[in-house]
Amino acid sequence: MTPADLSLTVLHAVRRAVDDGALRVDVPPGVKVERARPGGTGEYASNIALTLARPAGRTALDVAGILRDRLKDAPGVRAVEITGPGFLNFSLRTDAAGDLVRAVRAAGAAYGHGAALAGTAVRFAEPAEPRAALVTGTVVRLLRDQGADAGSGGTERIHVVPGPYDPDVLGADAARWALLRAAPGDRPLDGPPLLVQHERNGLFRVRYAYSRVRRLLVNGAQLGVHPSYDGDASHEIEASALLDGLRDHPVVLLAAARHRAPDRVARHLESTADALLAFQHTVLPLGDEKPSAAHRSRLALAEAAGTVLAGGLSALGISAPDRI
Known part of the structure; x- marks a missing residue:
């Protein structure tokens, strides 16, 4: 993990703390990290808490x-300690990307699920409008994936701009x-463009x-x-x-559940897909290139992205x- 990677990791932790209400601040544009000074611990430190x-x-x-609390299990971070008036000191792992890829492959489809909302009970009112019903049902699934006890029979409502659910016209996925x-x-979104196999179609990408x-x-x-991430x-x-x-x-799955916002998941999938499509050409040997550990690692990363x-x-x- 580079200092730039660590800076981004800390920034994500700040954003998570703001998203879940633990901190009420504007998320800064960046976080400064530097080599730990004498008297500190680990390799790097940050004064972001101050x-x-x-x-x-x-x-x-x-x-x-x-x-x-939001950094101690971050990929690439071995330990986080607080020193002095509130400095964060970081000890790093030596194979952060490998740990991340292996964690995704080990968890499979459950990667990102957790117990952050365990003990939380949420009951939604039964919506009659088609889009409200679809959004509510999806949010219930997201909440349950984070450990919440979510279902119907309550009064909470998710306010939506109404829209028809047209699986007979668009197919269930595009609808x-x-x-x-x-x-x-x-x-x-307009439905017909989602049936076109074009890069402007996020679902297709x-x-x-x-x-x-x-x-x-x-x-x-x-x-x-x-x-195999080697x-x-x-x-x-x-x-x-x-x-x-x-x-x-x-982080995205938890924020989508907390904020009743499935669109966050969809946007994240688009950006992840775009990154994968830009990376895919480097995965396997080309021409006379011989297979190597690099190709195995790249393929493991691609598999984790999938x-x-x-x-x-x-x-x-x-x-x-599997095929389009």
């Missing part, structure tokens, strides 16, 4: 504790995407990216290349956007076809 303390109306030690991709308070992963795995097997880091700079997509997936895409689509009730 910076946020006054606008948050909390002590720097309180802020540091909130952020430490759901049309209503879920737009924020609940925005007008649903996501499903096509997943199908490319399946084809890469087949082609890799034919070449004797099997997914610690080769030569691709990690060019794959940084894709690794960010995998790293952010659990897992995230399929899992995210499943959370929205949309299928992930």
Whole structure:
């Protein structure tokens, strides 16, 4: 993990703390990290807790504790300690990307699910309008995936701009995407463009990216290349956007559940698919190139990205076809 990677990881932790209401501050545009000074611990340190303390109306030690809880299990971070008035000190793992890829592959479709909302009970009113019913049902699934006890029989409502659910015209997948991709308070997407296989169609890009992963795995097997993250880091700079997509997936799922916003999942899937499609050409050997550990690692990363895409689509009730 580079200092830039660590800075982004800390920034994501701040954003998560703001999203779940633990901190009430404006998320800064960036976070400064630097080599730990004498008296500190680990390799790097940040004064972000001291910076946020006054606008948050909390002590720097309180802020540091909130952020430490959200950083201690971050990929690439071995330990987080608080020193002095509220400095965060970081000890790093040596194989952060490998840990991330292996975690996704081990969890499979459950990657990003958790118990953050365990003990929370949410009961929604039964909506009659088609889009409200679809959004509510999807939010219930997202909440349950985070450990919440969610269902019907209550009074909470998700306010949406109404829209028809037309599976007979669009097919179930496009009909759901049309209503879920737009924020609940925005007008649903037009349905017919979602049936066109074009790069402007976000649903097509996501499903096509997943199908490319399946084809890469087949082609890799034919070449004797099997997914295994072997610690080769030569691709990690060019794959940084894709690794960010995998790293952010659990955060996005939790935020979508908390904020009753399935559109966050759809947008995240689009950005992850775009990163995968930009990366796919480097995965397998080209021409006379011989298979190597780098190819095995890249294929494992692509497979993990496919897992995230399929899992995210499943959370929205949309299928992930092996071939398009």
